[in-house]
Amino acid sequence: MIPLSAYVGLSFILFMTGLLGVLIRRNFIIVLMSVEIMLNAANINLVAFSHYLSSMAGQMAALFVIAIAAGEAAVGLAIIIVVFRGKIATNVDQINLLKW
């Protein structure tokens, strides 16, 4: 039986990978991908606890996380398209004004 802490540790490492990606990358789309990595890490955590505590609640939460991730990807990519089409910026550190 794999200990629960192994899953928690794995999800923690993945979460930190995603967080680092958000912090260090300049490309828009890679930043959104790093957010997806973080959501996946949270999913692993939720499903692992759901399995080890014999409860359905964690799996439900993971399903809703996937649905939210789909909506987030759609809106985020639409915003990226708008920013890119307007030739406003190509990297996240160039968007530093709320008005334009």
Next chain:
Amino acid sequence: MLYLLFGYFAIVSILSGIFTIALKNPVHCGLSLLSLLLHVAGLFVLLNAEFLFAVQIIVYAGAILVLYLFVLMLLNLKTEEQYLHKKYPFFLFAGVAILGELLILVFQTPYGGAIGTATPEVVLQTGPSHAVGITMFSDYLLLFEIVGVFLLGAIIGAIVLAKTPTGPAGADR
């Protein structure tokens, strides 16, 4: 065998995660994100969550990732020479320090909690999809409806944002 599978899925998903944030070409990053999603789906099988395994493959790898790749290829982003922030060593150091510290805590913590009723035997009597469906449409019905409204809002928002501007230039701003 279980340990071997867990080790494979864990190591490959961590490596794909690192490649996702470290590779230069955005399309390569997208493909390593695909590998990460598939291996996380494998972990879900090890955790007896077969329905989530299917959802992960279909929705995440099949829909969300394809959306990302479509946008990447349509925008035709160039691979830039400077693809990291200027101050990235600082963030890297902070992240790795927090990682090490919290990993020690994670492995020292004894995990406990109230054991629920959905043991593997109970779930296997009717099948995992049936168990997920019954729970979703009884205890989580309100959340399910809210997610439906949320997705409708996301669709409308995405269409409004990404619509090609018509009329005089600047009129849609």
